[in-house]
Amino acid sequence: MCQHPSTKIMTELIQKQWADHSIHAAIVNEKSEIIAIGKTTVSQTNDPTAHAEINAIRSACELLKTDTLPPDYWLYSTFEPCPLCSSAVLWSGIDGVVYANDPRFRGSLPDWSFIKCRTMLEQGVDIHQVKLIENFMLDEIKDYFTRHEK
Numbered sequence: 725m726c727q728h729p730s731t732k733i734m735t736e737l738i739q740k741q742w743a744d745h746s747i748h749a750a751i752v753n754e755k756s757e758i759i760a761i762g763k764t765t766v767s768q769t770n771d772p773t774a775h776a777e778i779n780a781i782r783s784a785c786e787l788l789k790t791d792t793l794p795p796d797y798w799l800y801s802t803f804e805p806c807p808l809c810s811s812a813v814l815w816s817g818i819d820g821v822v823y824a825n826d827p828r829f830r831g832s833l834p835d836w837s838f839i840k841c842r843t844m845l846e847q848g849v850d851i852h853q854v855k856l857i858e859n860f861m862l863d864e865i866k867d868y869f870t871r872h873e874k
């Protein structure tokens with residue numbers, strides 16, 4: 725069983741967000757190695773579903789040539805996964821989610837997590853059971869959106 729959450733993994737994603745100005749997510753394998761990183765590319769790709777988490781899941785599944793990720797794979801994200809991404813977690817067979825920031829600290833942006841990740845995962849338990857760790861390293865990233873508004 726993996727020992728999550730990992731400060732090392734989340735630190736890497738948070739640093740990428742501060743440097744790259746995009747939410748970042750990673751898929752982590754059973755050895756706690758990052759196998760795929762995604763960032764939000766909605767406007768660059770004209771794809772409203774190209775969220776960081778979706779991009780990371782797509783890359784990981786493409787890499788492993790599978791539509792269901794193996795046991796003990798986790799998703800790390802710098803922001804609470806929205807309903808779209810939370811659904812993708814259920815469909816991809818990811819066993820656990822760790823996220824940092826949440827919509828309390830989104831500044832003037834719309835509330836992407838209009839259905840909480842926790843609610844989505846609880847409602848989807850018949851599809852796949854997913855563990856959830858919320859607000860991990862929140863203090864490292866919660867100022868991001870409010871700082872960029874100025």
Ligand SMILES: [Zn+2]
Binds near residue numbers: 775777
């Ligand atoms: Zn999303």
